[in-house]
Amino acid sequence: MNRAEKAALQLQAVAVLRMLKETRTYDELSSVTGLPAGDLNRYVNGHVLPGSERAREVVEGVGRDALSSELEARVRFDDEGYVDNSGVVFDQSFLDLVAPVAANSFGFERPDVILTAATDGITLGAAMARYFDARLAYAKKSKETAVEEFIESRQRLASGIELTYYLPASALSSGQRVLVVDDLIRSGETQELLLDIAKQADTTVTGVFALIGVSDKGLGRARELTDAPVGALTTLD
Known part of the structure; x- marks a missing residue:
């Protein structure tokens, strides 16, 4: 992974965490991610970027689960079972x-x-x-x-x-x-x-x-x- 790819991954992780934080406290976010609330606060507020391995864990693991849940919450079905996305x-x-x-x-x-x-x-x-x-x-x-x-x-x-x-x-x-x-x-x-x-x-x-x-x-x-x-x-x- 070159420096540009590492930076992109870190910023993607921060974007995922910020989306999760919109509906959660830091303690709740810590429970979801397994990361310390203090670290999450610093990531979300832009004071520091997560390391590359931690960023990958967020994007690949927490990110997919969180986005899947968010997606399901936004989908609607009509009486005939058709999807409104x-x-x-x-x-x-x-x-x-x-x-x-x-x-x-x-x-x-x-x-x-x-x-x-x-x-x-x-x-x-x-x-x-x-x-x-x-x-x-x-x-x-x-x-x-x-x-x-x-x-x-x-x-x-x-x-x-x-x-x-x-x-x-x-x-x-x-x-x-x-x-x-x-x-x-x-x-x-x-x-x-x-x-x-x-x-x-x-x-x-x-x-x-x-x-x-x-x-x-x-x-x-x-x-x-x-x-x-x-x-x-x-x-x-």
């Missing part, structure tokens, strides 16, 4: 905390491109792209008028509806490393289409990540399609 996908500061936690928790190899689907995946994709210093590409269900060449992936769903995604061919290049992300994995159909686009472009998939996995069906489907790490910040039944 607008309280998450519209909060860019929260997603900026998710990116390093996801990267460290699932061990995603650094990608060249973050690939997602329009529209709800874009804000998470942007956060992941900033963290990895990667480009963001997003597939749409319609073609851009001025674009001449597309990578197209099509699938007929169980309902009989045909789902098609289009990505400008210039968005991916052969040999690039691609991380597929989305706000939600339910059936895995969207992820299958994105993985197919990555395959057509002759890229290497470094992982599949979503904020929410609705049951294990979609996650399992993605795991069948790639040997790269697949995971969600939280899984809901």
Whole structure:
């Protein structure tokens, strides 16, 4: 780890601790993290940065659990079981905390491109792209008028509806490393289409990540399609 990476990790840990402190006393935060209240006070108030190992423990351990709990608190379900995650996908500061936690928790190899689907995946994709210093590409269900060449992936769903995604061919290049992300994995159909686009472009998939996995069906489907790490910040039944 070079000095820049160490500093970034330390600042990410502080950001996670500050988020936790918004709803906790220092004693409660100490109980959650296992760190002394006095040290936490100094970290949260910016008087000192945690060491690299302590910072990693916060980001990889406490951070994931805390963000998962925060995510679940913000999600709403309607009477038919559909997920309303607008309280998450519209909060860019929260997603900026998710990116390093996801990267460290699932061990995603650094990608060249973050690939997602329009529209709800874009804000998470942007956060992941900033963290990895990667480009963001997003597939749409319609073609851009001025674009001449597309990578197209099509699938007929169980309902009989045909789902098609289009990505400008210039968005991916052969040999690039691609991380597929989305706000939600339910059936895995969207992820299958994105993985197919990555395959057509002759890229290497470094992982599949979503904020929410609705049951294990979609996650399992993605795991069948790639040997790269697949995971969600939280899984809901």
